[in-house]
Amino acid sequence: MEDLKKRKLEESNNGENISEEQLRSLLDPLAKTQLVDLLSKFGCQYPSIAEEIKSVASADPANRKLFVRGLAWNTTTETLCAAFVEHGEIEEGAVITDKTSGKSRGYGFITYKDIDSTRKALEAPSKLIDGRMAVCTLACEGVSTTSSSDQAQRKLYIGGLSPETTSEMLLLFFKKHGDIEEGSVAYDKDTNKSRGFGFITYKTVESTKKAIDDPQKMLGGRSITVKLADNPKNKVVQAQVGIVPVHMAGYAESAKPHPHPNPNVGYTYPGVIPYHHQPPPAAPPLPYSIPPQMSYTQYTPRKESLGPSAAPPMGLANYPYYFNK
Known part of the structure; x- marks a missing residue:
């Protein structure tokens, strides 16, 4: 029977053994759930694989350590260990206390020597200790978001x-x-x-x-x-709102001048900027431009009506340049 299994395995591999690197390249892209299913399947079929998995898991104390919450204030390390010793031999156990007051903080830890004892304790996670219902979880897993x-x-x-x-x-x-x-x-x-x-x-x-x-x-x-x-975790915490600059539609944020919509008006106005950054107000520009010189039609008085010694009209005495002598 063993020879038949060996022959079928060799036929499936075309007579070639798969190296460890090749196996790793096949296992590396697999998801954790796929790996767990695969190892569980072969662990049930081959006891040697199951023992190897158990040995690797037990080597890490984190896989044998329980976090116990909801303890009474008067629960001590002795009473905590006494409540969990029924599942197996305890390697280490302690109630966490405040460093200043020395009083219990309401939780503790239990580490078993055998991983099977940890598994048994997790099968009944709720336990009545000193009149209070406490709960234990695997310390390395913590509390997931879904359970919270x-x-x-x-x-x-x-x-x-x-x-x-x-x-x-x-x-x-x-x-x-x-x-x-x-x-x-x-x-x-x-x-x-x-x-x-x-x-x-x-x-x-x-x-x-x-x-x-x-x-x-x-x-x-x-x-x-x-x-x-x-539940404080479900409460909405409102963040402090700072000063947010208000942006007016159609205006740029810079202080560059913008041309007036009327092309006949020869001036520009400054861009809109936040109020607390605006400079002191300046005198507004004139709505028109002044040419450097104004020209007038030369006035020539009629001598027949005014006479040779007639004076220029009222109001034009200061402009003798424009009159004939």
């Missing part, structure tokens, strides 16, 4: 809670509408007392709609408010 957008439609704000209402009571009340991904009562960091509200994130949008439409909204002897939580 979908989360805005699955996250509820619960207001009007009684000070005696705990996170366990909140989760138990809303569990009837569907599986909860994470949720808790909001507690003050300093006093660890309830702030009178909380959040619930369902795994599906349908469960969120059921919780909103449910007319029975009484918890802890109080009427509570249930609505979609405000």
